[in-house]
Amino acid sequence: MKSEIDYFLIDKEHLKGNRTFPFQLFVMNPIHKRFTMFLNANRPMSKELEAFLDYLISKGGFLAVLRKQKKTFLKAQEFDESDIPTLKKRELHESEKERIMYVKLKEIYVEKNGQFKFREEFEKAARSDNFEKIIEYARVEILSFSVNRSNTVSFAVDLAKQFLTKDHIVNRIVAVSYFMAKNINILDEDSLADIVCGAYLLHLSNTQVSLSMNRKAHQAFFDSEKTVYQKHPVLAQHLLKRSQLNINDRVRRIISEHHERNGGRGFPLEKAGDAIETFALLVGSVAHLFEYSMGKITGSKQSIRSVIFHIKNRSIMPGLEFDFGDTIYNAITTLIDTETKEETAQAA
Ligand SMILES: [Fe+2]
Structure with a gap:
């Protein structure tokens, strides 16, 4: 089952007014953090659909794309990763770095000693x-x-x-x-x-x-x-x-x-x-x-x-x-x- 980390959020402006996209578009409900398919790849965004999208965004929804389609999105929309705020790499907090180290340590421990x-x-x-x-x-x-x-x-x-x-x-x-x-x-x-x-x-x-x-x-x-x-x-x-x-x-x-x-x-x-x-x-x-x-x-x-x-x-x-x-x-x-x-x- 997919979760939040499988998607990245984009703004409607990132669609650049295009009508079809070689990637899928999702809408995230911010309350339940639930992602729902909005537009399939290579299907046209009709005027009605766009109006519906505007309505969802006005109610707090967010547009999202699957992370595994990141390259397709960047290429098709002619963006660099640094243009999309949610794709920018953030500096990890010290405690997060430490935790990553301990997760690795756990893997090494299991590798060395077995489960x-x-x-x-x-x-x-x-x-x-x-x-x-x-x-x-x-x-x-x-x-x-x-x-x-x-x-x-x-x-x-x-x-x-x-x-x-x-x-x-x-x-x-x-x-x-x-x-x-x-x-x-x-x-x-x-x-x-x-x-x-x-x-x-x-x-x-x-x-x-x-x-x-x-x-x-x-x-x-x-x-x-x-x-x-x-x-x-x-x-x-x-x-x-x-x-x-x-x-x-x-x-x-x-x-x-x-x-x-x-x-x-x-x-x-x-x-x-x-x-x-x-x-x-x-x-x-x-x-x-x-x-x-x-x-x-x-x-x-x-x-x-x-x-x-x-x-x-x-x-x-x-x-x-x-x-x-x-x-x-x-x-x-x-x-x-x-x-x-x-x-x-x-x-x-
Ligand atoms: Fe006691």
């Missing part, structure tokens, strides 16, 4: 407890996102550029949330950028909590510490508000609802079902997987494969959560195949 297969890589990463490759490829993809699309997309690109390098828990949550979203067909850049930003800002409030509390397993919290901990999604919101960071509501909801659970037994608001933002469940489930595996919840480490195995089996274990709603539950439990005998024996 990135997230499930295979996740399997390897979980076995070796090394997520460098997943983090690296998430960075390569995010840096090739469109520039000037929205504040959140630009922010996601900036975050990835600055921070998505080393293998640590925050980057694991960001990169795995990103690819898990793609696995369940969330493919548009706006949504993926929201997930990246939300995943980065989830635990913004850790900066305001004592180091000893940050290092303590959640299950070892005193009641007072538990109360502070359960306020961290709200505190993050407060910090964001004060920072006046320009982020959208969905990112805010990912942060404030990442501990809400489908059945209504999460915190801070005990929201349930559809009242919870799906992306918050998604990022929340990935955060829970890594936090549980790294011992942040119980104090003892457990392999990622084993945690997924137990989430899948809904094992009743201290601090283990699996109430993420069907879509996210299925997405997280199929990150690796835990059906093999070897795995079952290891994890049980």
Whole structure:
């Protein structure tokens, strides 16, 4: 299907009063950016058609020609490219140049390493407890996102550029949330950028909590510490508000609802079902997987494969959560195949 970039716009004067043209003429509706064939090649422009064209232009329409007919147009109308404003080459903005470089980098990466297969890589990463490759490829993809699309997309690109390098828990949550979203067909850049930003800002409030509390397993919290901990999604919101960071509501909801659970037994608001933002469940489930595996919840480490195995089996274990709603539950439990005998024996 053709889009805007397949055409260039011309003024009626560029037709030079001729009646037939060896190229097709289109009219663009500026509201819907839709191009409609107006006059076929080598068909005469009758007086009636011309009057109709004038009417369309008076209503805001634009004349357009297919880019693939550019040479034919220039030759027939005796123009040079520089005579047609929409054909003049404009200087690219620095951020656009940078993006083109990252798109090329992505192509080179794929050429060198083959197509990135997230499930295979996740399997390897979980076995070796090394997520460098997943983090690296998430960075390569995010840096090739469109520039000037929205504040959140630009922010996601900036975050990835600055921070998505080393293998640590925050980057694991960001990169795995990103690819898990793609696995369940969330493919548009706006949504993926929201997930990246939300995943980065989830635990913004850790900066305001004592180091000893940050290092303590959640299950070892005193009641007072538990109360502070359960306020961290709200505190993050407060910090964001004060920072006046320009982020959208969905990112805010990912942060404030990442501990809400489908059945209504999460915190801070005990929201349930559809009242919870799906992306918050998604990022929340990935955060829970890594936090549980790294011992942040119980104090003892457990392999990622084993945690997924137990989430899948809904094992009743201290601090283990699996109430993420069907879509996210299925997405997280199929990150690796835990059906093999070897795995079952290891994890049980
Ligand atoms: Fe959290």
